Amino acid sequence: MGDFKPIEFRGRSLDDLQAFPLAARREAGHQALPRFIEGARPMSNERFSSVWDAIEDTPEEAENMKLRSVLMKALKNHLTRTEMSQTQAAKLLGVTQPRVSDLMRGKIDLFGLDALVNMATAAGLRIEIRVLETA
Structure with a gap:
C-alpha cells in the first residue's frame, strides 16, 4: 500500500465531499486514485495520507x-x-462478464475483499x- 500519496483539502472541500453518499464518495475516490499515485496535488490546507482516509467515515x-x-x-x-x-x-475468474466490466470500470463499491482475493487468486496473482x- 505504499503507492498512496498524501491528499490535502482546502476550505470546505472535505466537508462538501463527505456530504455525498458513501457509494459516490468511494467511486470518486477510486477514480481519483491514479492521479494521486502519479503525484498530482490539489490545493489544500488539510492533509491525509490517502484519498480513502479523507473520504471514509x-x-x-x-x-x-x-x-x-x-x-x-x-x-x-493484469x-x-x-x-x-x-x-x-469472466471464465478465468469464475464470475460473469458484467462483473468483469464492473471491475474494469472501477466500481469499487460492488466488490468486497473476499471476492477480490478470490478473483486475484483465480487470475494467478499472489497476494x-x-x-x-500505527505510529
Whole structure:
C-alpha cells in the first residue's frame, strides 16, 4: 500500500465531499486514485495520507478501501496486460462478464475483499499482506 500519496483539502472541500453518499464518495475516490499515485496535488490546507482516509467515515473503512483499491488495480492491470476479452476473463475468474466490466470500470463499491482475493487468486496473482503498527 505504499503507492498512496498524501491528499490535502482546502476550505470546505472535505466537508462538501463527505456530504455525498458513501457509494459516490468511494467511486470518486477510486477514480481519483491514479492521479494521486502519479503525484498530482490539489490545493489544500488539510492533509491525509490517502484519498480513502479523507473520504471514509472511519479508519477501518479507509483501510478496507485501500486494500480493495490495490486488489482492483492489480486485477485490472493484469487483465489489460494479458489482452483477454471480458468474456475470457469472466471464465478465468469464475464470475460473469458484467462483473468483469464492473471491475474494469472501477466500481469499487460492488466488490468486497473476499471476492477480490478470490478473483486475484483465480487470475494467478499472489497476494502478500504486510501489517504494521500505527505510529
